[in-house]
Amino acid sequence: MAKVIYKFGDDISTDIIYPGRYMATVLPDETPQYAFDDIKELNKILTGSKVPEGSIIVAGKNFGTGSSREQAVSTLKGHELVIIAKSFARIFYQNSVNLGLRIIICPDIDAEPGDELEITDGKVINRTQHKEFEIIPHSKTRQKIIEAGGLIAYTRRRLLEKEV
């Protein structure tokens, strides 16, 4: 069970998640401080008091639209957030799988900040509002990367297979 800490509408861009002016900062460990830097109240929540691991951000359609910048994923991964959205933009989706950010595609999700959600294999259960929503599972090939612990580990395995 985890709490929704923030709720967004549609089309949250990578510039909102991780403003372009911080793109000189590339190393994953250094990016979390700049998460949602232009939404001061949210940045404060994330960087100020420690939010518990697994805290949830809920969003509408097309979350992560815009640039290919991976900082938009590592900045959220750094806070160990879970993103539940109606849909995700393509590159952001792939980057999340690659870096091990937990993202959940849930086309009908309905939850407000403060709601307690439980995530099961196939469903998101809103314990506060007593509602359930179907999850669209990741493809098998994406699942393989997730299970390997991310793309770095997966590629390393492929590399070693190639060498033998």
Add this chain to the structure above:
Amino acid sequence: MGQTLVQKILAKASGRDKVEVGDIVEPAVSLAMSHENAALVMNQFYEIYKGANLEPKIWDSSKIAIIFDHRVPAESAKTATNQKLIRAFVREQGIMKFHDIRGDKMGICHQILPEYGYVRPGTVVVGTDSHTTSHGALGAFAFGIGATEMASVWVLGTVLNVPVPATIKVLAHGQFRKNVYPKDLILHLIGLVTNKGANYKVFEFHGDAIKNMPTSGRLTICNMAVEAGATAGIVPPDEETINYLRNIAGVTDDIELVLPDEDAKYDHVIDIDVSALEPQIARPHAVDNVTSIDGISGLKVDQIVIGSCTNGRLDDIKVAADIVKGKKIADGVRLLVFPASGRIYREAMEKGYLMDLMEAGAVIANPGCGPCLGIHQGALGDGERALSTTNRNFKGRMGNPDSEVYLCSPAVAAASALTGVITKPNEEK
């Protein structure tokens, strides 16, 4: 049933006769491009090798391109240090397609790739930049990926897990009116389908308006395909493509033209009569917030930007120079011009375009991304409004969340520079 252009390219690159929409393939990559974010790719590349007990080695030194463009010359010590680390990596790995900060070879990655003949029709191109879609202009399947995925490409030479996308056929026919350009066509299309209307799909551009379009215009429309959510935009290669590759890019080896089948199956068809188009403007803070210029002319602007991988090419600079030649830009407006490459800069200088622009009051900056992504060279002040030929107007895009960016063609940008308000070309003073 026949195959679309992207299906044919993906089948070929994955060693198959045929692929169906939704198949997951692992195509061989012909060109893998990064810019300053190669610093992160390198980090992830070393991570992959860490623990593998092997000497870190890229798969093919001739197929990786690294181009410094986003922050040139470096705007901070941090960037300068990243660039320094990348240079050392380029030397260590023998990367052949490297464009450092030097006037004769630099430029925005999406201009350097076509200009140097690095992109070929029928191939798979990936870049750690969402506007890698640009290279569909030359008939390649070109799309953006993240840095870790690029590190994986550097190691394996293939992209993992590419779902074969459905293709939307865009049929653009008719002749553009005077002062209406490919930029207006693509803005109109994005307005029509919305910023997610083509998510996970591809635009394949057809019709006589495309046939008659120079490669520079095709680069503009493919560049912005991603703003409708498309994985890629692509133009079936033709005479113009060969002409560009031979005469501008200086390609001498064989060029193979891969074309879509006549009976290819498309997701749907969008028909656009370009002769009915007026200049288009995308309003803040979304690229699909598009209107015809008539709905918005007269709005005051503080800064005008001509440049970027969308509209910083010689044709674009010529259009702008012709409009401002012999005139002066309005008081209170800043006109910033960023030629997309060193070569374009030189040619625009030789042809006198830069002189015309400068005499009118423009600031001519060095080739590169400029203020497009809000890092340096032209950030906006609080409450300011920019009119720009770039491709994104997200909140904060030009470095200040308390500012606005409107997108337009170079003709509208130049006409508006003369008046200080959004102005339809030909109606300036």
